[in-house]
Amino acid sequence: MFSGNRLLRPTHHTPEKLLTYECGVDPVGEGWAQSHIRYYVYAYLYVIFAVDAVFLFPWATVFAGLGWVSVGEMAVFIGFLAVGLVYAWRKGVLVWT
Numbered sequence: 001m002f003s004g005n006r007l008l009r010p011t012h013h014t015p016e017k018l019l020t021y022e023c024g025v026d027p028v029g030e031g032w033a034q035s036h037i038r039y040y041v042y043a044y045l046y047v048i049f050a051v052d053a054v055f056l057f058p059w060a061t062v063f064a065g066l067g068w069v070s071v072g073e074m075a076v077f078i079g080f081l082a083v084g085l086v087y088a089w090r091k092g093v094l095v096w097t
Contacts, residue, residue, distance in 0.1 A: 041093055045085075052081055 059066075059074055088094055 038096060045088070045094075048081070048084070052078075 055077065056074070059070065063070070
């Protein structure tokens, strides 16, 4: 199926197709922008703690009915995240240089 699409598609290469698309506005400057690698680290940490919030908020709403076993399980879960955060901190990942 993929090879059929490749064979049947139109292949008219024009200079406009090689330009960066900027929401219908004429492109300005280069299309390749470099970002510092630290932005990716902070984005990754944000995703980790956002997933933590996805698990923590529903648990907190039914916390009273679950008992001490669930408190222990959530403490272990938060402990794993805390250990990971301390590890990243000690490795110097969170230092902006």
